[in-house]
Amino acid sequence: MADNENDELREQLLERYLGKPLGPPAEAPDEVNLPMIRHWVDAMDDRNPVYLDQELASATRFGGIVAPPAMLQTWTMPRPRLEGIAERGGVPNEIDPDNPVTKLDEAGYLGTLATNSELEYLRYLRPGDLVKSVTALESISERKTTSLGQGYFVTWVTTYTAGDNDEVVGRQTFRILKFDPSTMGDAR
Amino acid sequence: MSAASITGPGPVKAGDALPVLEVELTTTMIIAGAIASRDYMPAHHDREFATAQGAPDMFMNILTTNGYVSRFVTDWAGPGAMIRNISIRLGVPAVPGQSLRFTGEVTATDDNGDEREVEVAVRLANDMGDHATGTVLVSLPAACQPLPRPAV
Numbered sequence: 437m438a439d440n441e442n443d444e445l446r447e448q449l450l451e452r453y454l455g456k457p458l459g460p461p462a463e464a465p466d467e468v469n470l471p472m473i474r475h476w477v478d479a480m481d482d483r484n485p486v487y488l489d490q491e492l493a494s495a496t497r498f499g500g501i502v503a504p505p506a507m508l509q510t511w512t513m514p515r516p517r518l519e520g521i522a523e524r525g526g527v528p529n530e531i532d533p534d535n536p537v538t539k540l541d542e543a544g545y546l547g548t549l550a551t552n553s554e555l556e557y558l559r560y561l562r563p564g565d566l567v568k569s570v571t572a573l574e575s576i577s578e579r580k581t582t583s584l585g586q587g588y589f590v591t592w593v594t595t596y597t598a599g600d601n602d603e604v605v606g607r608q609t610f611r612i613l614k615f616d617p618s619t620m621g622d623a624r
Numbered sequence: 625m626s627a628a629s630i631t632g633p634g635p636v637k638a639g640d641a642l643p644v645l646e647v648e649l650t651t652t653m654i655i656a657g658a659i660a661s662r663d664y665m666p667a668h669h670d671r672e673f674a675t676a677q678g679a680p681d682m683f684m685n686i687l688t689t690n691g692y693v694s695r696f697v698t699d700w701a702g703p704g705a706m707i708r709n710i711s712i713r714l715g716v717p718a719v720p721g722q723s724l725r726f727t728g729e730v731t732a733t734d735d736n737g738d739e740r741e742v743e744v745a746v747r748l749a750n751d752m753g754d755h756a757t758g759t760v761l762v763s764l765p766a767a768c769q770p771l772p773r774p775a776v
Binding site for chain 2: 476479480482492496497505510513518521528550551553554555556557560
């Protein structure tokens, strides 16, 4: 079902973006901190004591309080500009249009569906860690025919670092389907 | 508390089921998760915005889904456990008014010195189908005590 040949759009996008950072590195506006951890564990009703109980956490492998691992992405989330966020389709800030998603939008692949997330943790974050992240395009699939229409699976890898020597603490691989809703049901 | 209170699931083998977690999702929970993860996308707190985009309701953001997966596994694995990897495939949205049911099963274990590396298959489902399915890798200290509660 894939259209392997003469897919100029895909070739152009790969040539332009593959492996290159998507914008400058993101730096967390705050160090890993207890108030944000507390908000998180209350939101998920997560009562694992290593996130807030210093005495118990000290007796574990972690040697002290650590942040919930799934918060990894939270620390470097951009500070949002709430005014106009709905008009921007929910994007928290103006984004540089020089990116593969915008190019796919412009080519008619307007639909977006998140399909996969993989989080890898090398060490848990501790209060005081300042997290940075860099995101790079990992792949764009061949054009596929899906139940939502024709489209491309686009995969990014975000690498998270912390500490003075930019130790890698985790990675996220994130995949979306960019599809053309007008081609839904097209037989190929 | 002392090290003796660092509990875990005790002996673990492939085929073991994790205790089921059932979360009666509300609008409040979905918004709380979105804001705690600093995700201000309106689809995660604004019902009108979400439905105008074709979703059945406002829906849980992916960070919150991963947060709940982590909680589901460490509720079982205990505070001595370290999550190594959460890999999920995303399905139907998690929406208010539909209970989200978490089930999990140990699919593999591997002893590695003082650690036991455990692979858990997880499934999060609501009335519409699977919200997320995937695999969690979690490392347990080999010496952890059984949890003081009945196995399910």
